[in-house]
Amino acid sequence: MALWRKIRRHGTVAEPAPPRPEGGRPPAAKALGGSIQVRHVDAGSCNGCEVEIASAFGPVYDVERYGVRLVASPRHADVLLVTGPVTRNMAEPLRRTYEALPGPKLVLALGDCARNCGLFAGAYGVIGPVSDVIPVDLELSGCPPRPEAIVEALRKLTGR
Numbered sequence: 001m002a003l004w005r006k007i008r009r010h011g012t013v014a015e016p017a018p019p020r021p022e023g024g025r026p027p028a029a030k031a032l033g034g035s036i037q038v039r040h041v042d043a044g045s046c047n048g049c050e051v052e053i054a055s056a057f058g059p060v061y062d063v064e065r066y067g068v069r070l071v072a073s074p075r076h077a078d079v080l081l082v083t084g085p086v087t088r089n090m091a092e093p094l095r096r097t098y099e100a101l102p103g104p105k106l107v108l109a110l111g112d113c114a115r116n117c118g119l120f121a122g123a124y125g126v127i128g129p130v131s132d133v134i135p136v137d138l139e140l141s142g143c144p145p146r147p148e149a150i151v152e153a154l155r156k157l158t159g160r
């Protein structure tokens with residue numbers, strides 16, 4: 001009962017829903033309908049992007065409202081959310097994870113490192129951006145991207 005009282009006292013904490021993003025929906029996303037299951041892969045990130053992803057899925061930004069859900073297995077996923085530049089040790093796991101997704105599938109490269117290696121460009125352990133290893137359907141810039149931008153990018157995939 002104490003928990004219920006606490007929930008009642010605090011009420012809803014999520015931000016009001018911003019307008020639906022206009023355009024930018026990859027054509028392949030239409031095949032996924034209005035909801036997506038997302039598997040996240042950190043290919044070599046500094047974890048800054050992960051902090052913002054956690055916020056996007058937290059109670060304030062609450063991206064699950066728009067039909068987005070994180071899943072533990074790539075076999076249950078429609079979308080691969082990749083952060084960081086691709087390091088030598090992560091290139092093959094990233095490739096295999098992508099192959100484990102059943103189709104139709106999409107890839108969102110999140111953050112400057114995933115797009116173009118960002119701060120880590122030229123580092124000895126980095127082989128390149130995500131698009132050098134697997135096909136990318138949508139990119140999101142920022143170092144790290146703000147939670148609002150992450151929510152907007154994921155809403156482009158669900159169309160909600």
Ligand code: SF4
Nearest residue numbers: 046048111112113143
């Ligand atoms: S884009 Fe910025 S925050 Fe994200 S992994 Fe790269 S350095 Fe870290």
